[in-house]
Amino acid sequence: MKYRKKPVEIEAVQFADDPDTLIKINDVLGLDPVNVSYEGPDNPVLKIPTLKGVMTAQVGDYIVKGVHGEFYPCKPDIFEETYEPSIGLPIDISKAKCISISTHELAEILGKPIEREVDKQSRRERRRKGFL
Template sequence: MARYRKRPIEIEAVQWTGDNEAELIAFTGHRFEAVPPQDRAEDPEITAQVFDELHSTWVGVFTGQHVIRGVKGEYYPIAEDVLAETYEAVTD
């Protein structure tokens, strides 16, 4: 088994509050949209979705998750506790 350590890179993220769709649309370049309640049959907890260009698919986003812009310009959701364990705030 090989072991790896994540390289120290900076990312940008915006938290989805359920009320800031315009902010996330601007952040993702129109690759984000809220999901209306009637369209949540698969998972009623998913309140939005973001397009993951690396995998050419829409990914569900739960209220409270952050949407990250990755190193290749891709967007994906991450839970707040995972964000806190994986990243630290940049203060400069």
């Protein structure tokens, strides 16, 4: 029997040593405190408390907030292989639930003609040919 991994939606910010990025890491992701070490002046390092201890992120690494609120660093090449942008389509605003769909699935859905439009086109075509 084969199994497929369930899609998981995460939040992430790419680490850069500038105030705007550090504010995003704090405000958007909720990492508090944001602890940047300048022991190597040319190599700032973000220290992230995780379940496995303190991990470090270099400039360019992604800071990921997992499904259960945990934080961890991820190298850019691994991040790009593992994750793709998510498009949340709201179903019911009162319940604030979203579905997640990949870009490939969205392209497939948008690529299919709408059934009603196909019927209109076929009726128009038959009318033009004198069948209706």
